[in-house]
Amino acid sequence: MPVIELRNITKSYGRGGFFRKKERFDVLKDINLDLHAGECLGLVGRSGSGKSTLGRIVLGLEPPDCGSVRILGNDVTGLKELPRHVRREVQVVFQNAIGSTNPRMTAGQIISEPLRNFDGLKGRKLKNRVAMLLEQVGLSPDDAGKLPGRFSGGQLQRICIARALAPSPKVIVLDEAVSSLDMLIQARVLELLESLRKKHDTAYLFVSHDLRLVNRFCSRSFLMNNGMLHAFHPELNADTEAREALNKLSSAILPPLPERKTGKEHAGMPN
Template identity: 55%
Template structure:
């Protein structure tokens, strides 16, 4: 069966900044291939700066690869015309780590969640705000929170608003890029419970980019390790990856604090 969303042999170069490095190229992705099946939760791990977010942006269609392709339901997204591309963008949503930076502080939560509804369904602002209320309830907030502004939410609550915004256009895939990394442990656990609930209820596919192997272990059906600009290993669990992932994964495991009560240890 064709994957829902896949990157095939993707390469990406960036120009390095700085006066002495003009023209020097940074070869970030060197032929990365990653598939996300329907309803699957795939974890993407790897050391900082290895290119996880870059691959995420390319899968979202926010950035074009220099080589290789992204396929959505078997079709190359670069071959999609305007209407088809808009449909693709509706189907693949994202939740970023920096929640403060990804919302306009002058818009209410209802307007923030309503924005993709207006863009994709062409409804009025008022109707979009009304439709945001049940979405707020689904993410554990109150319908009346639609009238509140971002500074009046805590970090965890604002992350829920961002999750509601991602859910609003009824996507088929959500990319979470370090989406819980900036939250404290207790809030993180609650947001992860919510993510799991959404998964169970909606059968969505997830790409969960995280440097925290425990987060990925708790949530994902498969885990992919990025190393050297490619997907170096892919396994059904972090425990298996710990055995096959070589030096990079060993270092990532070493940097984890010891497993707490009720947590699985990978070593």
């Protein structure tokens, strides 16, 4: 059984102003998608393609206009708030780590929130669990007492990952979670997530506009364009809108660093 099942999901928004009648703009069009345990599913697309809207629907942050959403077999379509037992199983890491954390709370307090809310941990058990989570994401237990302002962007994003991992969820939605990090930190965070996926059988919905990251991290991927999903593979027809969107995403990928020239290749060149 899939951990997430989306069937015939549609979503539209009104656009227009005071001086003209609002028109409906289709953001998602008849989306069908399954996410399985232990799978990393990539959702790639340009800004405005609808991928983040789909992520919010999975998280229960907004309802679809039509269709159904099932999480671990529970129909949660249109609920204003996910049931408690479902909510603990679906966590999220957003792109903006600074905006996702309270600057007045220490790293330990940030990670403790889901442990208190879902497991009722306190005292020594809570402290030990926070220390373990910090070590799991490559930080020190001593970091628990530090405020967010004392961490780099990559370290703070690791704290957000630790918070998402705290209740041992079945699904984590990664909404551009590493897009704001430099390439070295991106690689380290992706290695961390991969090792945790293998260890805990956690499923990831990896939302991104970066083809390089999706190819590196995901076992199965979809291209989202104009509110529609396209299986992500080289045989996308060259004359389709999806192929055009894919080409634009590909052109935005930075080229690899040039190889260092050997001494022979430099022979005869001035110093």
